[in-house]
Amino acid sequence: MRNGKRIISIITTCFMITGLCIISSTPAQAASKDYYVSANGSDSNNGQSKDKAFKTIDKALSNASAGTTIFLMNGTYRSSKTYKLSKSGTSSSPIKILNYSGHKPVVDFSSQPYADSSRGFQITGNYWIISGLTIQNAGDNGIHISGGNNRVLDCFITKCGDTGLQMSNGAYNNEITRVTSTYNYDAKTNGENADGFAAKLSIGSGNVFKNCIALNNSDDGFDFYSAGNAVKLYNCEASYNGKGDGNGQGFKVGGNYTRDNHYLEGCTAIGNRKRGFDQNNNTGYITLKNCTGKNNNVNFYFPKAPSSGTHKFTGCISSGGASKDVIVGATVENCSFKTK
Ligand SMILES: [Ca+2]
Ligand SMILES: [Ca+2]
Ligand SMILES: [Ca+2]
Numbered sequence: 001m002r003n004g005k006r007i008i009s010i011i012t013t014c015f016m017i018t019g020l021c022i023i024s025s026t027p028a029q030a031a032s033k034d035y036y037v038s039a040n041g042s043d044s045n046n047g048q049s050k051d052k053a054f055k056t057i058d059k060a061l062s063n064a065s066a067g068t069t070i071f072l073m074n075g076t077y078r079s080s081k082t083y084k085l086s087k088s089g090t091s092s093s094p095i096k097i098l099n100y101s102g103h104k105p106v107v108d109f110s111s112q113p114y115a116d117s118s119r120g121f122q123i124t125g126n127y128w129i130i131s132g133l134t135i136q137n138a139g140d141n142g143i144h145i146s147g148g149n150n151r152v153l154d155c156f157i158t159k160c161g162d163t164g165l166q167m168s169n170g171a172y173n174n175e176i177t178r179v180t181s182t183y184n185y186d187a188k189t190n191g192e193n194a195d196g197f198a199a200k201l202s203i204g205s206g207n208v209f210k211n212c213i214a215l216n217n218s219d220d221g222f223d224f225y226s227a228g229n230a231v232k233l234y235n236c237e238a239s240y241n242g243k244g245d246g247n248g249q250g251f252k253v254g255g256n257y258t259r260d261n262h263y264l265e266g267c268t269a270i271g272n273r274k275r276g277f278d279q280n281n282n283t284g285y286i287t288l289k290n291c292t293g294k295n296n297n298v299n300f301y302f303p304k305a306p307s308s309g310t311h312k313f314t315g316c317i318s319s320g321g322a323s324k325d326v327i328v329g330a331t332v333e334n335c336s337f338k339t340k
Contacts, residue, residue, distance in 0.1 A: 032064075032067035032093070033047075033063070034071065035048065035068065035069075035070050036048070036049060036060075036071045036073065036100070037054045037071065037072050037077070038053035038054075039074065039076070040055075041055040043059040047060060047063065050073065050100075056077070057070070057072070057079070057107070061083060061085070066087075066089045066094075066095060066127070067090075067093035067095070069095075069098060070095075071099075072103065072133065074103045074105060075106070076105075076106040077106070077108065078108045078110070078111060079111070080111040082121070082122050083121045084122050085123045085124065085125050085128050088127055088147070089126065089128060090127055091149065094127040094151075095127065095128050096131070097128070097129070097130045097133070099133060105132075106133075106134040106136065107121075107133055107134065107135050107136070108136050109135075109139065109142075109160075110136070110137035114161050115139050115140065116140050117140065118138060118140045119138060119139075119141045119143070120138035120141065121142070122144045122146075123143065123150050124147050125147045126148045126149045128147070129151045130143070130150075130153070130155060131151075131155065132153075133155050133156075134156045134158070135156070136157070136160070137160065138161065139161045140160065140161055141160060141164065141165065141166045142157040142165060142181070143155075143157065143166070144165075144168070145166070145174050146168060147171065148171065148172040148204065149172075149173045149174070151174070152165065152174075152175075152176045152177070153177045153178055154178045154179070155179045155180075157184070158180075158181070158182050158184065159183050159184065159185070160194065161186055161187065162184065162186050162194050163181075163194055163195040163198045164214075164217070166198040167198070167199045167200075168198070168200055168201040168202060168203060169201070169203075170204050171207060172205055172207065173204070174207050175210065176197070176208070176212055177212070178210070178211045179213075180212070180213040180214075181196035181197055182196065182213070182215040182217065183215075183216050184196065185218040185243065186218065190244040191246040192218075192219060192244070192247070193246075194219050195214070195217055195220045195221065195241075195252075196212075196213075196214020196215065196217040196222060196238065197209060197214055197222045197223070198222070198224070199222075199224050199227055199231045200225040201225065201227075203227050208234070209231070209236050210233075211236065212233075213236070213238075214236075214238045215237075215239050216239075216240050216241065216243075217241045217243075219248070220249040221237075221238025221239070221249070221269065221272065224252060224253055224254055224255065224260065224262060225255035225256060226258050227254065227255075227258060227262075228258050228260065230260050230261045230263065231263075232262070232264075233251075233262075233265070233267055234266055235267065237267065237270070238250035238269045238270075239270040239272065240272065241272050241273065242272055242273025242274060243273075247274060248273025248274040248297075249274050249278040249280070250269030250272040250293070251264060251267060251269055251276065252278050252280050253280070254281065254283075254286070255280040255282060257281050257283055258284070259282070259283045260284045262286050263287045264277075264286070264287065264291055265287075265289040266289070267288075267291045268292045269291075269293045269299070270293075270294045270296070271294070271295045272297070273296075274297050274298070275297065275298045275300075275301040276293030276298070276300060276318075277293055277299070277301065281304070283306060285308075285309045285311050285312065286302065286312075287311070287313075288300075288311070288313045289314045291313075291315075292317045292318075293316075293321065294320050294321070295319070295320040296321050298322070298323045298325060298326065299325055299337075299338065300337060301325070302328060302330060303328055304328055305329020310329050310331045312330070313327070313331070313332045313333070314333045316335040317335070317336050318337050319336075321338065324338050324340070325337040325339050326339070
């Protein structure tokens with residue numbers, strides 16, 4: 001009997017603890033919901049499952065809050081207006097716009113007017129993640145970021161009327177990974193502005209590009225004109241840029257006499273109309289580690305010493321190209337530049 005009483009006592013204690021646990025684990029507020037968007041959906045659905053998907057990205061965005069994931073299913077989503085991502089997630093609960101697993105959604109802005117205000121996605125908020133989308137035919141930038149701590153991954157941006165992906169106006173701590181930006185072209189200005197990627201015109205600190213490709217854009221591959229803060233690039237490629245009145249630089253690492261110590265590692269520039277790697281009046285020092293310039297008009301063009309310190313070029317290779325490399329004010333280790 002003593003054993004029986006003890007068992008009942010233990011069971012009673014367990015119920016008490018479990019009860020306490022249930023009370024203490026009641027969430028303070030309802031968890032944010034995930035939403036599905038499908039070309040075959042309807043905005044009168046609740047959007048909370050594949051079978052009850054919304055039809056428009058707008059509807060999902062209006063319901064989104066920190067922690068929401070928006071899944072885009074197969075289809076072409078056409079919009080004549082800009083998706084303004086002004087809400088913010090948090091570091092532990094970002095707001096995500098993702099392709100549904102295995103699906104390849106296309107977001108097409110070809111009905112936008114060709115104008116500077118016609119961006120595709122405009123991210124002024126923080127902690128967004130955009131992944132797995134094709135973004136095309138925006139009247140201006142496919143994606144423009146001025147917020148912070150945003151991530152863009154595995155996207156394909158093409159045929160926009162200005163730079164494919166641009167950061168400016170204080171954008172900070174953004175990370176762009178495995179994005180290809182190609183065939184962007186500003187027709188009315190005969191190609192002088194559309195880069196693959198730009199981090200220019202007053203950015204904040206901590207912006208990074210990893211494994212991104214800028215190909216066949218009318219102006220430059222990557223442009224950091226008047227950035228005002230350093231950008232880091234790892235394993236990026238800029239090839240065959242420069243059409244019409246475009247400058248045709250692969251990596252334009254600075255400009256307008258700002259002092260920005262940009263860092264590029266494992267980057268490759270091939271066949272750009274003008275220069276593979278170009279200083280463009282940056283007065284900061286540039287670090288190039290294991291970078292390759294091949295068959296650009298000039299592969300490496302650094303004609304001025306930085307305002308303090310030296311450029312640091314390590315393990316860089318110059319191959320082909322019509323004209324000599326120009327290297328001034330640099331500490332050079334294990335590089336094969338074509339300077340004679
Ligand atoms: Ca523009
Ligand atoms: Ca230009
Ligand atoms: Ca440019």
